[in-house]
Amino acid sequence: MSYLQIEQLTKSYAKQTILQNINLNLNQGEFLALLGPSGSGKSTILKLLAGIEAPDAGEIRLAGHLLNPVAAHQREIVLLFQQPYLFPFLSVAENIGFGLKARKVAKKLIAQKVAELLDLIELSGMEQRKPQQLSGGQQQRIALARALAVQPKVLLLDEPLSSLDPEIRGSLQGVIARLHRELQMTTIIVTHDLSEALALAERTALLINGSLVADLPSIELFERPPNRAAAQFVGVGAIIAGHMHGTTFDSKLGQFNGNFGPNTFHVAIRPEHIQINNSALQPSIAAQIIERRYLGERWEYRLQAAEQLIVVREAGQAPRDIGQTVDLHFPPQQLFALAD
Amino acid sequence: MAKSRRWLGLAPASIIMLGLFGGSLGYGIAQSLGWLPFLGQRQLSLAAYRNVLAGEQLGGQWWQALLFSLWVSLAATLGSALICLGLLSSIAERQQQYRGLSTISNLHLAIPHSVWAMALLLVLSQSGIFARIGFALGWLDQPSDFPVLVRDRWGIGIIVAYITKEVPFLLLMGLASLRQQGREYLLVAQSLGANRWQRVRLVLWPLLAPSLIGGSLLVFSFIFGAYEVPALVGVRYPEMLATMALELFLNPDLHARAEGMAVSLLMSLIILLVIGLAWRWRRAEQQP
Numbered sequence: 348m349s350y351l352q353i354e355q356l357t358k359s360y361a362k363q364t365i366l367q368n369i370n371l372n373l374n375q376g377e378f379l380a381l382l383g384p385s386g387s388g389k390s391t392i393l394k395l396l397a398g399i400e401a402p403d404a405g406e407i408r409l410a411g412h413l414l415n416p417v418a419a420h421q422r423e424i425v426l427l428f429q430q431p432y433l434f435p436f437l438s439v440a441e442n443i444g445f446g447l448k449a450r451k452v453a454k455k456l457i458a459q460k461v462a463e464l465l466d467l468i469e470l471s472g473m474e475q476r477k478p479q480q481l482s483g484g485q486q487q488r489i490a491l492a493r494a495l496a497v498q499p500k501v502l503l504l505d506e507p508l509s510s511l512d513p514e515i516r517g518s519l520q521g522v523i524a525r526l527h528r529e530l531q532m533t534t535i536i537v538t539h540d541l542s543e544a545l546a547l548a549e550r551t552a553l554l555i556n557g558s559l560v561a562d563l564p565s566i567e568l569f570e571r572p573p574n575r576a577a578a579q580f581v582g583v584g585a586i587i588a589g590h591m592h593g594t595t596f597d598s599k600l601g602q603f604n605g606n607f608g609p610n611t612f613h614v615a616i617r618p619e620h621i622q623i624n625n626s627a628l629q630p631s632i633a634a635q636i637i638e639r640r641y642l643g644e645r646w647e648y649r650l651q652a653a654e655q656l657i658v659v660r661e662a663g664q665a666p667r668d669i670g671q672t673v674d675l676h677f678p679p680q681q682l683f684a685l686a687d
Numbered sequence: 688m689a690k691s692r693r694w695l696g697l698a699p700a701s702i703i704m705l706g707l708f709g710g711s712l713g714y715g716i717a718q719s720l721g722w723l724p725f726l727g728q729r730q731l732s733l734a735a736y737r738n739v740l741a742g743e744q745l746g747g748q749w750w751q752a753l754l755f756s757l758w759v760s761l762a763a764t765l766g767s768a769l770i771c772l773g774l775l776s777s778i779a780e781r782q783q784q785y786r787g788l789s790t791i792s793n794l795h796l797a798i799p800h801s802v803w804a805m806a807l808l809l810v811l812s813q814s815g816i817f818a819r820i821g822f823a824l825g826w827l828d829q830p831s832d833f834p835v836l837v838r839d840r841w842g843i844g845i846i847v848a849y850i851t852k853e854v855p856f857l858l859l860m861g862l863a864s865l866r867q868q869g870r871e872y873l874l875v876a877q878s879l880g881a882n883r884w885q886r887v888r889l890v891l892w893p894l895l896a897p898s899l900i901g902g903s904l905l906v907f908s909f910i911f912g913a914y915e916v917p918a919l920v921g922v923r924y925p926e927m928l929a930t931m932a933l934e935l936f937l938n939p940d941l942h943a944r945a946e947g948m949a950v951s952l953l954m955s956l957i958i959l960l961v962i963g964l965a966w967r968w969r970r971a972e973q974q975p
Contacts, residue, residue, distance in 0.1 A: 397878050419877045426878045432871050436893040446879035449889070497880055 348411060350375035350533055351396075351501055356405035358391055365391050366557045369405070373501075376531040380538055380548035380565060384580070388557040389537040393503045396535070397426040409500060420449075425499040429506045431490035433478035439465075439489055440474035446497035464492040467529075468522060484515035488522065495526065504536040508543065520546050541581055545569055553577050574686040575613055584618035585657040585677075586685065596682075599653045600632050603677060607684035618647070618660040620681035623673050631674035636667055650675070719948035726941055735945035739953065745946060748931060753957075755925040759842040760911040763849035768903045770850065771857040775865065775895060776887045780877075782870045789862050792855035804848045804919040811836045811844065837920045844920035845927070852916075853906045860902040861895050869894055897969075904965055908958045928954050 349372035356369040366388045373379055381389045394400040396407060398419030407414040414422055425446070433442050441448075443464055444457040452460075465471045468488040478486055487507055494502060504523070508516040524547055527534055538544055544551045544565055551568045553561040553576075561568055561577040572578040578586055589598030591611050596603045598614075607614055634652035641647075645660045648667065657675065667673065720731040739749050778784045810816050818833035827833060837844030869891070876890045914929040921927065926934075928950060935947030 399874055399877070420880050420882050423880070424878070426874075428871065428875065430868075430871070432868065432875045434872060434875075434890065434893070445876070445881075445889070449876070449879060449881040449885050493879065 349373060350377075350410055352406070352408040353392070353396075354406045354408075356392070356395060356407070357403050358388070358395060358400065359403055364557055366395075366402075369554075369559055371552055371559065371562065373533055373535070375533055377550065378527050378534045378536070378548045380536050380544035380551040381554060382538060382541060382544045382551050382568075382580075383554035384539055387554045389539075389554050390505050392554075393426055393505050393535065393537055396501065397424050397503055398422045399426070423497075423499050424501045424503060425494040425497060426503040426505060427490055427494045427507050429509055431478075431483075431486040431507075433481075433486055433489055433493075435478055437478075438474065439470075439476045439478070439481070442478065442489055443493045443496050445493060450497065460496055461492075464496055467495075467526065468492050482515075483511055484519060487511065487519060491523070491526070495530065495532070498532075500533065502532050502534045504534065506537050506539070509538070509540070516543075523547060541569065553580060555580065570617065571683045572615070572685070578615045578685055582618070582658070583615040584621045584659055585655060586613055586615045587655065588613055600655055600677075601630055603679060603682055605679050605682050607682075611684040612687065613685040614682045615685050616677050616682050618658040619645070619662075620678060621657065621659045622676040622678065623648075623659060623661055623667070631676050633672055634675050635672050636669050639666060639669060641666070715948050715952060719945055719952050721945050723941065723944060728942075735949040736953075739946050739949045749928075749950070751925050752928045752931045755842060756911055756928040756954075759845050759849070759917070759927060760907050762842075763846045763853065763910050764903050764907040766846065766850040767853040767857055767906055768899055770854050771861055771899065772892070772895065774854070774858060775861045776891055779865055779869060779891055780873050780886075785862055785866065788858060792858045792862075795852075795855040796859070798852075800848075800852055800913065801915040801919060803852050804916045807844065807848050807851070808837055808920055811847070812838070838922050840922055840925065842917075842921060842925075842927075845917050848916050848920055849906075849910050853910075857899060857902045857906065860898040864895055864898045900965065900969065904962055907961060911958055912954055 351371075351373040353369055353371040356366055356371075357364070358366040369388075369392065371379075371392075381392060383389045391400065395402050396414075398414070398417065402415070409422070409424070414424075433439075434445065437445065440458070440461045443461045444452075447457045447460060461474065462471070465473065468491060470485060470488055470492075473481070473485070473489075478489070481489065491507070508519050511519065520543065523536075526532075527547075536543070536547055548565050551561075551563065551565040552559055553568065553572075555576050560580075561573050563573065568577065569581055572581050572583065575586060585600075587596075587598045587600055587603075589596050589612065591597075591607060591609055592602075594604060594606055596605060596607055596611065596614055603614060605614070632652050634650035634657055636648050637651050638649040639646055642660070645662045646664060646666055648659045648661065650657045650659060650673070652675065659675065661667075717731075719735050721728055721734055722731055739745050774788070778788060808815065812818070813831045813833045813835065815833070815837075818827065818830035821827040821833055822830045835843075836847065872890050872894060873886050876886045881889060912929055914927075914933050917927040917930050918933075921930065932947050932950040932954065935943045935950060938944075938947070
C-alpha cells in the first residue's frame, strides 16, 4: 500500500472545474514533481493535501488514514509557498522554531533544532537576524528550514524557487536535493519548469487542465512522453500523424518502421534525436529551415516539411542558414508512439 | 546644500502650519495664563490652573470629570479594540470577506458622531424604539422600565456610542495590515501546526498590534477630547473634561475663559502623556 494515496480528487471553484478525478500514489521517502502549465491545478492539489482547502470529492490517505476530516494544523503535512512568508516580527531563529513552539517543545530543544537546521542549510550565525535583513534566497532557505523543523510526514513545495534569480535557483535546487537525500522526506514539488522537475524529482506527474495526463519516472516522461498532451508540454521535435500498416507507420512525411502497436495514430521524436544532412542515413526527408535560435550549447531550428513543423536541436555546429533546405533523418529506434 | 534645499522646499508648508497651529497654541496658553486683553487683563499668572486643579468650586469638578473621562475613554477604546480584534480574528482566514467588511466600515465612517449619537438616543433611550418594542411585545410593563443605557451616570450610552463608531475605524486599520499578506502568514502558521488560538496569539496579534495600538491611541485621544457625544448622550454630572472645558469657555463671565483654556491644555498634556507612555512601551517590547 502506498504511503500517500490520492483517489478521485475533484475540486471546482465557482462552477469551474479545477481538478477532475486525480489519482496519485506516493511511497514513503519518494520525491514527486507535479508539473504543468499555469492554471492546471497543481497548487490546488497541494492546498487540498495540506488541508487549506477541502475537496469536492475524492479521498486523501496518509499511511492508510483518511485525511479528509483532519484539520490542516493536525495533518503533519507542511506546505512551503512560492514566497517564503517569514513572519516579519520574528527573528530567523524564532521563525524556524515556530512550528516547534506551536507543538509546545521545550525552549532548549527548539534552540538545538534551530542550530542544527541552520547548519544544514548553511546559514549558521544568522539566528538573530530579522527576515528583512536577508536576501530572497536566504529567506527561502529559512522557510525551508522552518518547514523541516517540524519533521512533517509530507513536505509540499509550491514553486518555492520560481521568484528567485537563476543562479540562486540552481543553488537552492542543490540544497533541496541534498536535504531530500539526507532526510528521505516524502516530498512533492509543484513546478511549471520541466528542467526543475528533472533536476529534483525521480518521478513526475504532468497535469494539464485539471487532469493528470502522465505519471512516470521523470527521465522517461522527458525522453518518451506517453501521449500528445504530454509531448506538447515537454516539447518534442515532431508529432507525426499517420496510421499503421503492419509494422510500418504511414505518414505525410513518409514511412517509418517500428513496432508502435496497431492503434497508433501519432508518433514522435525528441528534437535532439533528429539528424541533419547525414546522407549516409536513409530514409531522409527534405525540410526547409524557417527559424533558428541559439540555446547556449545547441542551435534550435524550426523546419517545415510537407506542412509539418519540425524542431531540431543540434550541438556544436556553426549555424545553418534560414531558408536552406536540408535532409532530416529520424532514427527508427528513437521514434515512439503517442496515445491520443 | 541638498539638505538646506530640502528644508527650503518644506518652508512654505511649515510656516503656514507653525503659524496656524503655533499661533493658536500660543494664544491658548496665554489665555490660560490669564492674558485676556479684551477684559483689560494682561498680567500672566497660574491662577486659572490653581482654580481648576485645587479651587473650591472647580477643583472637585475637575477631578471627577478627569476620572469620568479616563473611564469612558479607556472603556470605549479597549472595547473597540477587543471587538475589532475578535472580528478580524474571525475573518482573517477568509480573504473574500475583507471587501464586504471594508465597505460596511467605510459607509459607517461617513456617519457623523453627532448623528450616530442621536440615532442611539432614539433607539436606546427609555422612550426609544427598543423600549416601545419591548412594551408592545409585553416584555415591559412600561417603556420607562427599559434599562437606563443612555444619559446614565456610568457613561454607558457614551461608551456604546463610541464603541459602535470606532470599531469600523479600527477595522479599516486592521484590514490594511491584513491585506499585506496577513492571510498567507496565517496559512503558513496553520500548515506548521498552529491551532486557531495559537494563530491569533502568535501571528495575528503581532501583525495587527502596530496598527491596532496606533489606532487605539488615536481613538483614545479623540474620545478623551471630544464634546458632541457626551453632550448628547451623557448627563450633566458626572461630565467629561471636554464638556467642562466648553462650558467654561462659553460661560457668560468671560473671566472663566482662562479656566476653560487651562482645562483644554491639561487635557492635551494628559493625551501627550498617554501617547508617550504607549510609545515607550512599544519600544521596550520591540527590543530583542
